[in-house]
Amino acid sequence: MSAADFRAIIADREVRIREAWVKTMEVRIAREVLTECQKVEGVNHYESCKDLAARYVGLLHDAKVKGYRKIDIE
Template identity: 50%
Template sequence: RTAKMEAREEHIRESWIKAMEARLVRDELEKCHRSEGVNHYENCKWLVDKYLVMLKENKVCL
């Protein structure tokens, strides 16, 4: 393998890890919304903020 291919594979691997982390946060956000009911806007805000940052920063690039 060439160094360029290995670097590309490493980038793809890191990208997928970040995407899966965002997915886990999204799943936790869904649980929070269900469990908090009408108070979810207030009690889940920190998860929403974290998820939005992750969406902006962790795009999957192939």
């Protein structure tokens, strides 16, 4: 493995980790918006904030920060 290959691997790793953190921050912002909506709407938040809650739950599926190591269990 040459130095250029190693640099490419490191750059790819950093891009993937950065993208994972961006997704995590999107979830955090969505959660803050949902919490604010629930506080403002009070007892009507089930109906008024339904779309925000659905978006938050949808974002949760992809929002985990994964490391760069892959372990083969097979």
